[in-house]
Amino acid sequence: MTTSAVKQEQKASPGVLNFIVGLAIVVALAFLARWFKDQVYGIKDLGGLGIPGKVLEFPIWAALVGLIANYILKAVKFFEYPKSGFRTELFLKIGLVLLGAGISFKVIVTAAGGAIIQGIIMVAAVYFFSWWLGGKFGLPDTLRAVMSTAVSICGVSAAIAAAGSVLAKKEEITYVTALVIVTALPLMVIAPLIAGALNMPEPVAGAWFGGNVDTTAAVVGAGTIYGETAQKIASIVKQTQNVLIGVVAFLLALYFTTVVEGKKEKPSASIIWQRFPKFVLGFLVASLIFTFGWIDKDVAGKAIGGMKDWAFCLAFVCMGLELEISGFKKMGWSPVIVYLIVTIFNTLLALAISWLIFGWLFPVSL
Amino acid sequence: MNIKINEDWLATIIAFVLLILAMVNVISAEMVKF
Numbered sequence: 001m002t003t004s005a006v007k008q009e010q011k012a013s014p015g016v017l018n019f020i021v022g023l024a025i026v027v028a029l030a031f032l033a034r035w036f037k038d039q040v041y042g043i044k045d046l047g048g049l050g051i052p053g054k055v056l057e058f059p060i061w062a063a064l065v066g067l068i069a070n071y072i073l074k075a076v077k078f079f080e081y082p083k084s085g086f087r088t089e090l091f092l093k094i095g096l097v098l099l100g101a102g103i104s105f106k107v108i109v110t111a112a113g114g115a116i117i118q119g120i121i122m123v124a125a126v127y128f129f130s131w132w133l134g135g136k137f138g139l140p141d142t143l144r145a146v147m148s149t150a151v152s153i154c155g156v157s158a159a160i161a162a163a164g165s166v167l168a169k170k171e172e173i174t175y176v177t178a179l180v181i182v183t184a185l186p187l188m189v190i191a192p193l194i195a196g197a198l199n200m201p202e203p204v205a206g207a208w209f210g211g212n213v214d215t216t217a218a219v220v221g222a223g224t225i226y227g228e229t230a231q232k233i234a235s236i237v238k239q240t241q242n243v244l245i246g247v248v249a250f251l252l253a254l255y256f257t258t259v260v261e262g263k264k265e266k267p268s269a270s271i272i273w274q275r276f277p278k279f280v281l282g283f284l285v286a287s288l289i290f291t292f293g294w295i296d297k298d299v300a301g302k303a304i305g306g307m308k309d310w311a312f313c314l315a316f317v318c319m320g321l322e323l324e325i326s327g328f329k330k331m332g333w334s335p336v337i338v339y340l341i342v343t344i345f346n347t348l349l350a351l352a353i354s355w356l357i358f359g360w361l362f363p364v365s366l
Numbered sequence: 367m368n369i370k371i372n373e374d375w376l377a378t379i380i381a382f383v384l385l386i387l388a389m390v391n392v393i394s395a396e397m398v399k400f
Contacts, residue, residue: 034400058400093377094384101385282378286385295389302395303388309400311381 014084022085059221066320095311100286114362115240165253184218202229210237211350246275
């Protein structure tokens with residue numbers, strides 16, 4: 001590498017200061033979101049509309065505050081500098097591991113049993129429906145693969161894993177990522193409202209959010225809005241689906257190298273471990289610590305619960321901050337239509353399957 | 367300096383540090399009340 005190339009790289013890559021400034025912005029916005037939540041939480045009738053203030057849980061405020069800051073930072077051209085501190089996934093994973101420290105291992109095993117069945121049915125049905133519909137709309141195979149994986153498994157991280165397997169273009173990943181977040185944000189708010197209107201029990205609603213909403217952050221958000229049990233079940237179901245990312249990435253790589261590219265060598269199965277969401281191991285160990293009774297529920301348990309909420313709040317703020325819609329114009333509207341149709345299919349199928357599995361086959365009580 | 371570390375492991379380590387600090391009462395519920 002030449003000296004000028006080194007200098008260019010140093011200039012292009014974000015530094016510690018960028019990260020700290022970004023983090024400070026996220027923390028300040030999280031405090032603001034909490035302040036908004038506190039202001040309206042006790043109000044019984046918001047603006048005479050018959051809506052109780054407690055419906056507006058903190059994920060809504062955090063995402064909203066993040067979205068507004070996203071708009072302002074871009075308008076004043078100060079978005080790129082602190083961007084490296086906007087880490088939705090990092091905060092979310094910290095929150096999920098901490099959440100594990102409040103769930104008994106028995107509940108995880110019971111819920112994961114149902115979640116595996118639900119996950120296999122949902123991932124297979126939604127993946128192939130999306131792949132078929134994308135073909136009907138004439139989308140390129142790489143975009144179909146990335147989009148189908150994103151909508152059937154877990155939004156952004158699945159899209160990235162699939163893109164690596166099928167060597168998708170960078171703009172296809174950016175595009176699908178934007179689609180995932182744009183649809184997940186409203187679903188995070190709408191899904192709990194529908195669940196409430198249908199009077200769904202919390203475990204069933206949690207399983208529905210976990211199987212339906214595309215990003216883990218929005219799943220946790222929807223669960224948090226609906227209730228504590230819904231948050232736990234939604235997180236377990238979603239993480240079980242996330243574990244399938246590696247398997248799908250491997251199968252996709254196998255299909256694209258052998259069928260599409262016609263090569264004889266097969267991809268290594270080590271991709272399954274590479275794509276395995278390792279924080280899930282942390283979630284399980286934290287749950288074991290809780291199950292062994294090493295965490296005092298009334299003392300340490302409350303502190304862990306508080307930190308978990310802060311971590312999730314930081315993640316939801318980042319989700320609003322990271323929304324990027326400029327990529328839509330480049331690819332036209334066909335992929336948007338495909339994505340929306342598949343999302344509706346996903347929503348209805350998940351509703352039926354979660355009722356069947358968590359309402360009847362594997363009822364979970366916390 | 368470019369920060370490159372597996373995010374899954376980083377998140378797990380941070381979460382466990384926080385978890386242990388709460389278990390030994392260094393972090394109290396009052397300090398992190400949401």
